[in-house]
Amino acid sequence: MSSLTYEIDTICAISSPAGEGAISIIRASGKDCLHILQKIFKPYRKDFSDIKPRFLYTGRIFDLQTESFVDEAVCVFIKGPNSYTGEDMFEIYPHGGVFNTKYILEIILKSGARLAYNGEFTKRAYLNNKISLIKAESILEIIKANSLKTLVIANNELSGLLEKKIEKIKEDYIYMLASVEALIDFPEEEFENLNADFIKKSEETAGLIGGLIESYENYELNKRGFSVVIAGAPNVGKSSILNRLLDKKRAIVSDTPGTTRDYIEENLFLSNKPVKIIDTAGLRETDNKIEHEGIKSSHDQIKNADAVLYVFDVNDLSENEILTDILEEKKDNLIPVINKLDTFNGKDLSIIEKKLMRTFEFANGPIFISAKTGDGFDFMKKALHDIILKIEGSVMDDVGITTVRQKNLLVKSLELLNNAKDKFKEGRPLELISIDLRDGINVLDEIVGGVTGEDVLDMLFKEFCIGK
Amino acid sequence: METKNSTNSFDVIVVGAGHAGIEASLAAARMGLSAAVITINLDNIGQMSCNPAIGGLAKGHLVREIDALGGEMGKAIDKTGIQFRTLNTKKGPAVRSSRAQADMFKYKTYMKSALESDQNLTIIQSMVDSLTVKNGKVSGVVLWTGEELSADAVILTTGTFLRGLVHIGLFNYKAGRAGDFASNKLSLSLIENGLELGRLKTGTTPRLDGRTIDFSELEEQKGEDDFIPFSIADKKINNEISCYITYTNKNTHDAILKDLDKSPLYCGVIKGIGPRYCPSIEDKVVRFKDKERHQIFLERESLDSVEYYPNGLSTSLPLDTQLNFLRSIKGLENVKIMRPGYAIEYDYVLPTQLNHSLETKKIEGLFLAGQINGTSGYEEAAAQGIIAGINAALKIKGEKPLILRRDEAYIGVLIDDLITLGTSEPYRMFTSRAEYRLLLREDNADFRLCEFGKKTGLLDDERYAIYKERLDGFNKLISFLKTYEKGKYYDLLKRPDVDLESIANELNEELNKFDKDIISRVELFVKYEGYISRQNEEINRLKKYDDFKIEDDMDFNFIPGLSIEVVEKLNKIRPKTISEASRISGITPAAVSILLMRCRKE
Numbered sequence A: 001m002s003s004l005t006y007e008i009d010t011i012c013a014i015s016s017p018a019g020e021g022a023i024s025i026i027r028a029s030g031k032d033c034l035h036i037l038q039k040i041f042k043p044y045r046k047d048f049s050d051i052k053p054r055f056l057y058t059g060r061i062f063d064l065q066t067e068s069f070v071d072e073a074v075c076v077f078i079k080g081p082n083s084y085t086g087e088d089m090f091e092i093y094p095h096g097g098v099f100n101t102k103y104i105l106e107i108i109l110k111s112g113a114r115l116a117y118n119g120e121f122t123k124r125a126y127l128n129n130k131i132s133l134i135k136a137e138s139i140l141e142i143i144k145a146n147s148l149k150t151l152v153i154a155n156n157e158l159s160g161l162l163e164k165k166i167e168k169i170k171e172d173y174i175y176m177l178a179s180v181e182a183l184i185d186f187p188e189e190e191f192e193n194l195n196a197d198f199i200k201k202s203e204e205t206a207g208l209i210g211g212l213i214e215s216y217e218n219y220e221l222n223k224r225g226f227s228v229v230i231a232g233a234p235n236v237g238k239s240s241i242l243n244r245l246l247d248k249k250r251a252i253v254s255d256t257p258g259t260t261r262d263y264i265e266e267n268l269f270l271s272n273k274p275v276k277i278i279d280t281a282g283l284r285e286t287d288n289k290i291e292h293e294g295i296k297s298s299h300d301q302i303k304n305a306d307a308v309l310y311v312f313d314v315n316d317l318s319e320n321e322i323l324t325d326i327l328e329e330k331k332d333n334l335i336p337v338i339n340k341l342d343t344f345n346g347k348d349l350s351i352i353e354k355k356l357m358r359t360f361e362f363a364n365g366p367i368f369i370s371a372k373t374g375d376g377f378d379f380m381k382k383a384l385h386d387i388i389l390k391i392e393g394s395v396m397d398d399v400g401i402t403t404v405r406q407k408n409l410l411v412k413s414l415e416l417l418n419n420a421k422d423k424f425k426e427g428r429p430l431e432l433i434s435i436d437l438r439d440g441i442n443v444l445d446e447i448v449g450g451v452t453g454e455d456v457l458d459m460l461f462k463e464f465c466i467g468k
Numbered sequence B: 001m002e003t004k005n006s007t008n009s010f011d012v013i014v015v016g017a018g019h020a021g022i023e024a025s026l027a028a029a030r031m032g033l034s035a036a037v038i039t040i041n042l043d044n045i046g047q048m049s050c051n052p053a054i055g056g057l058a059k060g061h062l063v064r065e066i067d068a069l070g071g072e073m074g075k076a077i078d079k080t081g082i083q084f085r086t087l088n089t090k091k092g093p094a095v096r097s098s099r100a101q102a103d104m105f106k107y108k109t110y111m112k113s114a115l116e117s118d119q120n121l122t123i124i125q126s127m128v129d130s131l132t133v134k135n136g137k138v139s140g141v142v143l144w145t146g147e148e149l150s151a152d153a154v155i156l157t158t159g160t161f162l163r164g165l166v167h168i169g170l171f172n173y174k175a176g177r178a179g180d181f182a183s184n185k186l187s188l189s190l191i192e193n194g195l196e197l198g199r200l201k202t203g204t205t206p207r208l209d210g211r212t213i214d215f216s217e218l219e220e221q222k223g224e225d226d227f228i229p230f231s232i233a234d235k236k237i238n239n240e241i242s243c244y245i246t247y248t249n250k251n252t253h254d255a256i257l258k259d260l261d262k263s264p265l266y267c268g269v270i271k272g273i274g275p276r277y278c279p280s281i282e283d284k285v286v287r288f289k290d291k292e293r294h295q296i297f298l299e300r301e302s303l304d305s306v307e308y309y310p311n312g313l314s315t316s317l318p319l320d321t322q323l324n325f326l327r328s329i330k331g332l333e334n335v336k337i338m339r340p341g342y343a344i345e346y347d348y349v350l351p352t353q354l355n356h357s358l359e360t361k362k363i364e365g366l367f368l369a370g371q372i373n374g375t376s377g378y379e380e381a382a383a384q385g386i387i388a389g390i391n392a393a394l395k396i397k398g399e400k401p402l403i404l405r406r407d408e409a410y411i412g413v414l415i416d417d418l419i420t421l422g423t424s425e426p427y428r429m430f431t432s433r434a435e436y437r438l439l440l441r442e443d444n445a446d447f448r449l450c451e452f453g454k455k456t457g458l459l460d461d462e463r464y465a466i467y468k469e470r471l472d473g474f475n476k477l478i479s480f481l482k483t484y485e486k487g488k489y490y491d492l493l494k495r496p497d498v499d500l501e502s503i504a505n506e507l508n509e510e511l512n513k514f515d516k517d518i519i520s521r522v523e524l525f526v527k528y529e530g531y532i533s534r535q536n537e538e539i540n541r542l543k544k545y546d547d548f549k550i551e552d553d554m555d556f557n558f559i560p561g562l563s564i565e566v567v568e569k570l571n572k573i574r575p576k577t578i579s580e581a582s583r584i585s586g587i588t589p590a591a592v593s594i595l596l597m598r599c600r601k602e
């Protein structure tokens, strides 16, 4: 980043989503804010010079070029450094049309501001020391959140819970470093249990870091949503189930087996969770080239799925080698679904259930439904939801990392910690172990910020009895 | 340059002849200036106020660095030491440190005659009461007898003497240390000239009558005869004595706790801040209740005396309590105290008011070195002394000051820490303070610094020649290893489990040509090459921030995004470069990036 442009530029952007709305928001930040605002905003019943920061004023937007008023708007000026970015800022709330909002933006640009890059307001907040890098990242994640879970995780990051967790890791790290430094700098002292403590601490800390690294996988999973694949033999009613779930005719349904050739992917919310639902080609041996391709991709989809709804026709529970393989792989995350309940003409469903459970080693009991009437769908959704919750189980703790950057740094830090631990066990020189620990801390620091040599000494004197 | 020499006019005046004052005055005089050293008591030149020892962790490094620059401390201890040991032999070569117990009387005598043998040096017993400053520039000092001496530069090395107050229990008296006058007026003169002072505290142990100690049951610790002398000029040392180890116990701790209400520390009588790394025994007992015993080293102070220094028992409790707890310790059941332990409070000058040359920012020509800058320890004092002496001389000669970087010397770390971080407790050197610890070893102090010593003109030809010879040997051996049998042994040596000794047989003939010392340096160099180049990379990465200069007139108050605390710190310390700013405590990385945007690369 070139330093000079940073200092001079005043940036500006439409902050409300594209499209028509009740009102729009235009935001600006930088040292020319007041000056620009004065040019374009004429408050009602007041001189501009009487405008106070942090108060809302109604007035008109003036276009210097055409010398005409173009809109009526509410406006607020926020004086730095007590603003989001730490610089002078203003916000304008014009009527929410597409054209007028863009036009007002143009006016502001012509008055000396430039268009902000993506995330530049937050970046400035970070550069001006208003928020830590980790907070800046969390704000972007909140904006992108697509489920309650991701929102909660990102918000916990914003509120500092993640930082606290990393601080804790850092503190443990500093404790280990202080132990090593104590052994180095105070060779004549007696330190009891220091070796055992070090190894215990390093293992605990490695566990904590590992936990955070794993939390990323879960966050990612949450972010991309869970994927549920509907699979089964042809003609059992897979596409009908999809359509019922979506509440619209998305897939073609017909009584010809092999109707669905390519998989169909759709998004839906299942009690607050974004779920990707995928309808696949019915599984069977076939000579048809196209169908064969479709079945191959069905297998891929099943492999990558978080959960599988395996569908049977209630009147035809034929055995299936293919299913045995799938079952092997998905185990806990496969739900047997018995469809076309409305056409059942036998006496006792429990016989079917028993037969099914005898034939296959299902981890979950079968759910009986009818895609035609919608019966049993609530149970099916509940079963699905339970599986999702179970998968999420490891994310019970809603504090986790949210970016690859954080993950990569943690991985690096863990590697250094493990180096240090191994060297310590092997009895390699402490001065080398110290380097690994320091590097490990520095890498962690890149996530949050700042450890000084003084921190190490503080810990040393707090924890160890030292004195000549 | 024309040097002055009359009875009351000098190029440089050094106030104090402690460890800092000795190096400062010798440096200035040996660099050809007329120098005067003024001290309160000529019998106490180079007095060891506390522990009768030189060196120790990180301090051994300092001594060797002082030697490589041309200082006296290393030579003095090699000749007057009575027990020599290497600490940390198993924790890695960079943190290996040398320590020697001194015959403290012989040490003083040695130092006094070192001063006397320099023709450029005038030695004066007196007390300096004030500075004379004209137009922001120092011009001399005024003695307590009223005479005025003039000089172009003044170096203050007054140690623990400024308004020194000694505490023994709740009894206290004014003194620079036990048995010496305090310097009561000079502080005022410093304040009047705009310097900000603070107050610190330190303490020492009682001295015991060796005739009343029963050594028979105590663990003995002997010296090492293959110890490498501190000074590159010296060939050998003599181990004359052992020291002994004993421990405190529950009874000791109880005796201390019982009388805590008579401790000036715990009654709030002492206001100065003491060193955390060197707590009094009462402090240790209170803060670490679970610890069942504390280790005590019994160290003899001189071959000509029976006095023993019980290392680990610094205290300011009343005399009878001292005797009580001492007698609960094994070997000390019948001990007699010859001198009581005590604490001392004293003024120091906040070191953030100094430049890296150790010249004060406010008063031109005024240099400060040693404990007056908030440090503690003989070696720390001597290290600053030699730098202040060199820089006062260079200034008078119109040359640029000698400033050692953090990656060049512990001395560089020490001074940079003081100036950019300041200190609120007595500052002691630790190896952990040096971020480039692997580069700053004792074994390569001469390689790192002799050229600086030569360039300033302080290092004598004898030491310089020895250094050159070693450097030559080192380079020869390295290139031999790199080329012999296609570098097979060089690569072999890189492995952690292989040392030169184990391959020595195969290379015997070749290796015999080299000094043992050179061989071990080479071994280390090869083994650590990877790590060393890692540190070098980092140094180069950070070095670029040295090029970002902060304008002298930059107004930190009006930079958006800097917190009030940051602005205050910046205003106080006024860093000259971005890298300096980044080292100031409390300056966040974000604040540094804001500053970076305001700076131009030079």
Ligand SMILES: Cc1cc2nc3c(=O)[nH]c(=O)nc-3n(C[C@H](O)[C@H](O)[C@H](O)COP(=O)(O)OP(=O)(O)OC[C@H]3O[C@@H](n4cnc5c(N)ncnc54)[C@H](O)[C@@H]3O)c2cc1C
Pocket: B015, B016, B017, B018, B019, B020, B021, B038, B039, B040, B041, B044, B045, B046, B047, B048, B049, B050, B051, B126, B127, B128, B129, B157, B158, B159, B160, B161, B162, B176, B177, B178, B183, B186, B202, B203, B204, B278, B342, B343, B344, B369, B370, B371, B372, B375, B376, B377, B378, B381, B382
């Ligand atoms: C009680 C006590 C406990 C200590 N404990 C420790 C310890 O645990 N660990 C440790 O590392 N160090 C300890 N020290 C510190 C160590 O003694 C000093 O760090 C070191 O001696 C400082 O060297 P210096 O040259 O700065 O000052 P000093 O050695 O104190 O010398 C000061 C010199 O200045 C002279 N002087 C002072 N004022 C004037 C004046 N106005 N005019 C003329 N001459 C003046 C004095 O006569 C003296 O020669 C202790 C010191 C004391 C007194």
Ligand SMILES: Nc1nc2c(ncn2[C@@H]2O[C@H](COP(=O)(O)OP(=O)(O)OP(=O)(O)O)[C@@H](O)[C@H]2O)c(=O)[nH]1
Pocket: A233, A234, A235, A236, A237, A238, A239, A240, A241, A252, A253, A254, A255, A256, A257, A258, A259, A260, A261, A280, A281, A282, A283, A339, A340, A341, A342, A343, A369, A370, A371, A372, A373
């Ligand atoms: N009565 C009844 N008929 C159903 C039910 N579900 C599906 N059908 C019918 O079964 C036939 C096949 O339905 P699809 O949904 O196309 O089946 P599919 O599993 O997608 O078939 P392929 O795409 O060929 O693999 C259609 O005629 C549906 O109307 C149900 O619950 N009850």
Ligand SMILES: [Mg+2]
Pocket: A238, A239, A240, A251, A252, A253, A259, A260, A280, A282
């Ligand atoms: Mg279908």
